[in-house]
Amino acid sequence: MLEIKNLNASIGGSEILRGLSLCVRAGEVHAIMGPNGSGKSTLAQVVAGNDAYVVNSGSLLFDGQDLLALEPEERARRGIFLGFQYPVEIPGVNNAYLLKAAFNARRKHAGLSEIDAFEFLKLAKEKMAMLDMDPKFLNRGVNEGFSGGEKKRNEILQMAILEPRLAVLDETDSGLDIDALRAVANGVNALRGPDRAIILVTHYQRLLDYIEPDFVHVLSDGRIVRSGDKSLAPELEEKGYDWLREAANA
Amino acid sequence: MKPLLSIDAVRTAVQQLPDNGLAAARLAALTRLDADGLPTATHEDWKYTDLTRIVDVSNRWLAAGATTMPVADAAVAAITDQFAASWLVIRNGMVDARSIAKFAQSDVRIDLLSASDKALECDAPLSGLNVALLQDGLAIRIPANIEHAGTVGLLFIDHAAADVGVSQARIVIELEGGSAADFIEYHSSTGDAAHYANTVIELRLADGARCNYVRVQDRQAGHDQTGRLTATLGADSRLQHAAFDLGGNLVRNDLDIKLVGRGSATSFSGLYLAGREQHVDNHTRVDHLVGPTHSEQEYRGIAADAARCVWNGKAVVHRGADGTNARQANHNLLLSAAAEIDAKPELEIYADDVKASHGTTIGELDQGALFYLRTRGLDEAAARCLLMRAFAEKIVVRSPLPAIRQTISEKVAERVAALIVGDAK
Numbered sequence A: 001m002l003e004i005k006n007l008n009a010s011i012g013g014s015e016i017l018r019g020l021s022l023c024v025r026a027g028e029v030h031a032i033m034g035p036n037g038s039g040k041s042t043l044a045q046v047v048a049g050n051d052a053y054v055v056n057s058g059s060l061l062f063d064g065q066d067l068l069a070l071e072p073e074e075r076a077r078r079g080i081f082l083g084f085q086y087p088v089e090i091p092g093v094n095n096a097y098l099l100k101a102a103f104n105a106r107r108k109h110a111g112l113s114e115i116d117a118f119e120f121l122k123l124a125k126e127k128m129a130m131l132d133m134d135p136k137f138l139n140r141g142v143n144e145g146f147s148g149g150e151k152k153r154n155e156i157l158q159m160a161i162l163e164p165r166l167a168v169l170d171e172t173d174s175g176l177d178i179d180a181l182r183a184v185a186n187g188v189n190a191l192r193g194p195d196r197a198i199i200l201v202t203h204y205q206r207l208l209d210y211i212e213p214d215f216v217h218v219l220s221d222g223r224i225v226r227s228g229d230k231s232l233a234p235e236l237e238e239k240g241y242d243w244l245r246e247a248a249n250a
Numbered sequence B: 001m002k003p004l005l006s007i008d009a010v011r012t013a014v015q016q017l018p019d020n021g022l023a024a025a026r027l028a029a030l031t032r033l034d035a036d037g038l039p040t041a042t043h044e045d046w047k048y049t050d051l052t053r054i055v056d057v058s059n060r061w062l063a064a065g066a067t068t069m070p071v072a073d074a075a076v077a078a079i080t081d082q083f084a085a086s087w088l089v090i091r092n093g094m095v096d097a098r099s100i101a102k103f104a105q106s107d108v109r110i111d112l113l114s115a116s117d118k119a120l121e122c123d124a125p126l127s128g129l130n131v132a133l134l135q136d137g138l139a140i141r142i143p144a145n146i147e148h149a150g151t152v153g154l155l156f157i158d159h160a161a162a163d164v165g166v167s168q169a170r171i172v173i174e175l176e177g178g179s180a181a182d183f184i185e186y187h188s189s190t191g192d193a194a195h196y197a198n199t200v201i202e203l204r205l206a207d208g209a210r211c212n213y214v215r216v217q218d219r220q221a222g223h224d225q226t227g228r229l230t231a232t233l234g235a236d237s238r239l240q241h242a243a244f245d246l247g248g249n250l251v252r253n254d255l256d257i258k259l260v261g262r263g264s265a266t267s268f269s270g271l272y273l274a275g276r277e278q279h280v281d282n283h284t285r286v287d288h289l290v291g292p293t294h295s296e297q298e299y300r301g302i303a304a305d306a307a308r309c310v311w312n313g314k315a316v317v318h319r320g321a322d323g324t325n326a327r328q329a330n331h332n333l334l335l336s337a338a339a340e341i342d343a344k345p346e347l348e349i350y351a352d353d354v355k356a357s358h359g360t361t362i363g364e365l366d367q368g369a370l371f372y373l374r375t376r377g378l379d380e381a382a383a384r385c386l387l388m389r390a391f392a393e394k395i396v397v398r399s400p401l402p403a404i405r406q407t408i409s410e411k412v413a414e415r416v417a418a419l420i421v422g423d424a425k
């Protein structure tokens, strides 16, 4: 589904991703771990199409199509979703309005008719119940004044409504209390399916107790330096990253 | 150098005006106009706005015989039908007598200025021009203790086709002690020839009076306007004002508020949305003459294309006006490299125990927010539109007259959309 080859990307003149390759097939869940500043968010942003990052070389294919030729919104409509590490506050833009606009943009692209306000509200409330979220969040500004955990839940709400084919969740588990973590895990597990894939960027084994990944990768200095199955995560928790860096630089 | 308004031509035009109760005032204003001329860029209050274009349109109009064109009823109805208000209509500077008749049974007392004994304010440079060429105007009075006199609409509508047009309009509004009334001041125009409209409104709130006031300017793309509102607030009176500049070409608004009575307070706001080569200048001035008095203002604007916007907000707290509060804020979005914004807060404080603050920002659309919206499937134009509307809506929601907010909000949305497509209007 997603095929990244030798990706080299920079921001502000500094090279962050240096020859990163990753292959994600439909039905799979991949966890990406790695030290702070290693380029995990950069990868997520490049997949979503943030043009603040310059792709110097390499390729990025989604269902065989060149992602680099697509605008962020075109990627979204084809089913790519990015859960931001730092969701943006957009005062004055109504949360429900954005959710509905996003949902309808995706439907329109798929050749489906737009959903009306009443039907949409029903859907949103259903998803919010699953995520244990108060419906009052619908009427607030997008992430406006939300607590850290509330913002993350709101990202998952968007994901649950949009039902993307590929979800890239950038540290959606950071800053969550136990209940929220469980709610987020429920949201992600509900999305799991043979036609979908999920990339979880995380620092903690904790999330992976709830969402079992098929693969765990370690990203260090802009490259994937180790890939393994779910047993790699506890190993990292125990040993840290230094041994991998040394091995990679050797 | 003074912009050279042809005074002889003005004098000829004045002589052609109906010989009513304004004749003496016109001649006095003409003498003053002749002495003072019109302001130039060397005049501190006019350094951002060049009146050459307005002088040129006026001279052409004078040379062509200073005629007044009719304005179609349909154009009037197109505006008045949008708002629940009783409308007074001034067409190309001519008071529509039929619109006055409707008020016969109401709490609102209306006279023609020519039939009243009002001394007309002539202090500002364009106020003199206004009186000199004034056909007639309106004096509106809300008698004391009328709890709510309803919503009065003031429509200034102009039409210029084939020949250029110029119009002057003036309204004096008095709210007597303890009375309350709401006003919608609407400026509109039609036709493809050049036009210049100059309006002056004098608003006097006696002790304890309360006034909500919304001004909307949505003139034709090629039409120029200068507008001035002076307000005097007596003890414990309240003025809430909001202004929306959506259309027009060269636009200059002066809002001049004097807090003369203890306990008087005003809250006012403005929104200007400018594209093309529009020039929109808002000068506000509040004089706190006694204390405690309160003023609070927030203006916001968006400049796209090659537009230029000016906000100059002055608050003067005079000696002895102790215990006064004066706050001002001005926020701008600059959308193109060719657009320009001048934002100038001015606080002058000569009293003690004063709380005063100002904050001014000029920025671009938040790139992070734009990207976030696009990752949710909104195309760039829709995302920009959403952010601009959110920015503008802050002024819509704080404006008085909640009943008309929805209509205003729709006009704002329409204007924002036009700014995005490189401007249609």
Ligand SMILES: Nc1ncnc2c1ncn2[C@@H]1O[C@H](COP(=O)(O)OP(=O)(O)OP(=O)(O)O)[C@@H](O)[C@H]1O
Pocket (backbone or CB within 6 Å): A011, A012, A013, A014, A016, A034, A035, A036, A037, A038, A039, A040, A041, A042, A043, A085
């Ligand atoms: N505008 C910029 N100019 C230069 N360097 C930048 C810029 N933005 C980000 N970086 C750098 O890029 C590197 C990678 O950042 P990135 O956010 O991808 O790391 P990360 O792996 O997600 O880290 P974390 O675990 O802390 O979230 C960091 O060293 C960061 O400082």
Ligand SMILES: [Mg+2]
Pocket (backbone or CB within 6 Å): A040, A041, A042, A085, A170, A171
């Ligand atoms: Mg990160």
